[in-house]
Amino acid sequence: MNEFMRAAIEEARAGQAEGGIPIGSVLELDGRIAGRGHNRRVQRGSAILHAEMDAIESAGRLRAADYRRATLYTTLSPCDMCSGTALLYGIPRIVIGESRTFRGPEAYLRSRGVVLETDASAEAECYRLLQAFIRANPSLWDEDIGR
Amino acid sequence: MNEFMRAAIEEARAGQAEGGIPIGSVLELDGRIAGRGHNRRVQRGSAILHAEMDAIESAGRLRAADYRRATLYTTLSPCDMCSGTALLYGIPRIVIGESRTFRGPEAYLRSRGVVLETDASAEAECYRLLQAFIRANPSLWDEDIGR
Numbered sequence: 001m002n003e004f005m006r007a008a009i010e011e012a013r014a015g016q017a018e019g020g021i022p023i024g025s026v027l028e029l030d031g032r033i034a035g036r037g038h039n040r041r042v043q044r045g046s047a048i049l050h051a052e053m054d055a056i057e058s059a060g061r062l063r064a065a066d067y068r069r070a071t072l073y074t075t076l077s078p079c080d081m082c083s084g085t086a087l088l089y090g091i092p093r094i095v096i097g098e099s100r101t102f103r104g105p106e107a108y109l110r111s112r113g114v115v116l117e118t119d120a121s122a123e124a125e126c127y128r129l130l131q132a133f134i135r136a137n138p139s140l141w142d143e144d145i146g147r
Numbered sequence: 148m149n150e151f152m153r154a155a156i157e158e159a160r161a162g163q164a165e166g167g168i169p170i171g172s173v174l175e176l177d178g179r180i181a182g183r184g185h186n187r188r189v190q191r192g193s194a195i196l197h198a199e200m201d202a203i204e205s206a207g208r209l210r211a212a213d214y215r216r217a218t219l220y221t222t223l224s225p226c227d228m229c230s231g232t233a234l235l236y237g238i239p240r241i242v243i244g245e246s247r248t249f250r251g252p253e254a255y256l257r258s259r260g261v262v263l264e265t266d267a268s269a270e271a272e273c274y275r276l277l278q279a280f281i282r283a284n285p286s287l288w289d290e291d292i293g294r
Contacts, residue, residue, distance in 0.1 A: 041208065048195065048204045048232065057195045061188065064293055084231020085195065089293040108255075146211050146236040 001121040004028045005095060008073045009122060011038040011051065012129055018043050021137075021144055022129045025051035025074040027059045027091075029066055035059025041144055050144075051075070052082035056089070067091050073119075075126040079104045079145060087112055095119050097126030101134070102145060148268040151175045152242060155220040156269060158185040158198065159276055165190050168284075168291055169276045172198035172221040174206045174238075176213055182206025188291055197291070198222070199229035203236070214238050220266075222273040226251045226292060234259055242266050244273030248281070249292060 001009075004026045011024025015038035027035040037054025040046045049057070052074050062070075067089035072078075075097035078086065083104050086094060093115045099106065100123075106116055134141040148156075151173045158171025162185035174182040184201025187193045196204070199221050209217075214236035219225075222244035225233065230251050233241060240262045246253065247270075253263055281288040 045208055046204060047206065047208055047236075048200050053195050057193060059194065061192055061194055061290065064290065067293065080231040080234035081228065082231070084227040084229070084234075087227035087231075089194075143208065143211065146214065 001119055004033065004071070004073045005075075005097065005119045005122045007033060007036055008051075008075050008097065009125060009129075011036055011055075012075045012126070015039050015043075015051070016129065016133065021140060022133050023051040023074070023076045025055035025072065027055045028071045028073060029059075029062075029069060034062070034066075034070065039144065042140065048081070050079065050082050052078055053085060056085060062089075064090065071095060073097075075122070076130060077102055077104045077106060078109075083109050086114060093117070097122040098130070100127050101130050148266055151180065151218070151220045152222075152244065152266045152269045154180060154183055155198075155222050155244065156272060156276075158183055158202075159222045159273070162186050162190075162198070163276065163280065168287060169280050170198040170221070170223045172202035172219065174202045175218045175220060176206075176209075176216060181209070181213075181217065186291070189287065195228070197226065197229050199225050200232060203232060209236075211237065218242060220244075222269070223277060224249055224251045224253060225256075230256050233261060240264070244269040245277070247274050248277050 008024040012022040016022035020042040021039040035058040040049035077099035155171040159169040163169035167189040168186040182205040187196035224246035
């Protein structure tokens with residue numbers, strides 16, 4: 001697995017260590033980490049800081065041309081909110097750890113021109129990490145996906 | 148215009164007074180304002196705090212059943228990010244001030260079952276407020292919509 005997915009998993013583990021939902025994300029730009037983050041629902045009482053949102057927010061205000069060279073790494077298939085944010089900014093490529101626990105609107109993203117890839121080398125680790133959390137905290141998980 | 152769209156416009160004006168992009172939003176739940184907010188790109192250097200996101204965040208962590216009775220009021224047609232957030236939480240209805248300056252994925256929202264309404268009584272005021280800002284700050288506006 002490359003360094004960006006590795007960093008996304010580190011973010012998920014940092015969230016886990018804080019008692020949060022273990023999903024992590026990295027925004028890669030020109031071969032560097034421009035932003036990184038993890039789900040903050042528990043830690044900040046946030047309804048909008050999914051991992052991808054936290055990573056994009058941590059990158060700060062970028063130019064449109066920057067987003068259009070970026071790749072978003074995430075340990076879990078992005079939900080409608082995070083997918084919509086990628087569309088707003090024209091992020092052209094998303095690398096996903098796993099889509100077994102949850103699958104966002106991947107077909108819609110592809111129909112809008114976003115390239116989606118799964119990192120097979122990350123899949124088992126991302127899945128196990130999140131599944132262990134969900135077994136212990138099923139209602140938190142339901143809340144996070146609007147269920 | 149009803150009190151919720153009035154409050155959304157007040158939020159847009161509060162953003163304007165702070166030097167920010169004048170777009171406001173309110174999350175209505177059971178006839179009360181559960182959350183309200185405005186675009187914070189300038190004020191907080193935020194890439195994700197569009198007005199609708201700020202309103203939803205200010206409402207805090209709600210139950211899925213709450214979102215499903217809520218209406219999102221916004222002075223401007225919601226972008227891909229804010230539309231995706233409404234979809235994530237199953238917010239069934241969005242009342243829009245204007246869609247002339249910018250039109251988000253309204254057809255897609257409808258295809259996913261969201262009811263969209265335009266408040267004709269708010270349209271001219273929402274449009275004028277935002278247009279005046281854009282004339283003075285065209286590059287900020289482009290940035291806000293990922294252009």
